[in-house]
């Protein structure tokens with residue numbers, strides 16, 4: 001792994017506060033959200049590889065989920081195509097399990113499967129996180145070790161629970177100029193032009209130095225949950241053969257203190273609607289969704 005960001009100007013990354021599950025439960029998510037600082041919560045002790053994958057297949061294997069397929073021949077130029085497959089197929093069927101280079105990945109809203117989510121995370125997630133509210137979501141993510149994320153931010157409070165495999169998160173505070181945002185005329189404004197922050201071209205992007213000195217860099221292990229406040233930039237890389245996480249994306253009034261994040265979220269919503277892009281809505285069952 002290229003560790004250039006970790007060694008940047010000899011400046012160590014800022015450590016994450018670490019909370020035990022008891023501390024997290026005592027504080028509750030609202031206090032963590034108010035504190036507005038990325039944190040890691042140790043929810044479960046480390047588990048054997050494969051433990052949570054089996055549980056995910058048992059609880060969610062038959063759920064139809066959104067599969068993103070990226071054409072690797074024109075890397076980063078084509079928009080991923082979205083189709084639906086049963087989640088089980090991602091782990092058990094060709095070509096997904098033999099093309100582990102990031103061509104295929106699952107990102108799917110499963111907020112209509114609260115029973116499965118509770119079983120997997122071991123507590124009443126619905127009363128802890130307000131993911132049933134309109135526009136909030138609970139998502140399952142699955143990918144193989146070839147996934148190399150682009151540096152970007154989201155307009156949500158993010159509680160990201162790692163179930164299988166390790167993921168490296170490099171996160172940096174909200175901001176625009178330091179990250180050389182693309183013009184909205186050239187695409188989503190939440191994707192930085194400094195795509196890889198583990199190997200930054202600081203000559204080309206000199207203002208990135210201020211953000212790099214504020215970066216947090218962590219390998220999230222199965223059983224750990226990352227809290228990422230809205231607007232924080234993150235680059236996420238899968239490190240192990242199979243990666244699975246479940247996250248909660250929650251809207252929060254905090255956005256009104258961040259006019260540029262608000263503007264970006266309105267822009268993205270309009271762009272998705274106008275262009276008919278995948279809208280991160282859960283699969284509708286004929287019964288209107290399992291409760």
Ligand SMILES: O=C(O)CCC(=O)C(=O)O
Pocket residue numbers: 141149154158160167234236237245247
């Ligand atoms: O887990 C990942 O691969 C990406 C996570 C992410 O970008 C997010 O939670 O917003």
